[in-house]
């Protein structure tokens with residue numbers, strides 16, 4: 488597997504911002520079945536091994552799931568304030584849930600579950616997101632989930648970038664590059680006006 492040409496640039500941005508927690512957050516946009524945009528902040532959970540796919544985790548009961556099931560395309564918008572760079576990455580989304588058939592992706596799901604904190608795992612046992620809050624703390628204090636066995640609500644989301652729009656505010660004029668996947672591991676790279 489060849490790393491996509493934008494990977495080294497993103498790796499450098501991540502490295503330079505390694506002590507800024509928020510540099511590992513980005514916005515993930517999807518569309519509703521009615522065609523409206525929806526976005527939300529999520530955590531970068533690294534790349535899937537031997538691939539350019541970006542790992543995100545989410546709850547099977549969250550609204551983004553039905554949006555992705557209806558239209559499996561998403562766009563990430565990621566700004567690195569320290570280096571003043573923006574990456575917008577569009578691509579297909581894959582939902583790897585408990586019954587996803589691919590063995591390697593199941594392994595990746597399990598490994599990701601094992602790598603997150605107890606506090607993060609606990610959230611997957613919380614009551615259903617966006618249902619009315621009941622003033623009772625009991626439902627939020629279920630036992631700590633087994634770190635070796637992902638809960639069914641735990642979904643590994645993969646975004647496979649096909650278009651990357653990289654903008655760096657450094658320089659006057661600023662610099663912008665478009666990377667487009669045009670074939671199996673073939674990327675077209677074009678410098679464009681900012």
Ligand SMILES: Cc1cc2nc3c(=O)[nH]c(=O)nc-3n(C[C@H](O)[C@H](O)[C@H](O)COP(=O)(O)O)c2cc1C
Nearest residue numbers: 512525526527528529530544545546549550551552
């Ligand atoms: C800093 C930060 C990090 C977040 N990380 C995640 C995440 O990794 N996965 C996730 O599903 N939601 C995450 N959320 C919550 C989402 O932004 C969102 O509220 C939730 O996923 C419900 O979105 P939905 O209704 O569009 O599915 C995070 C929120 C913040 C503020």
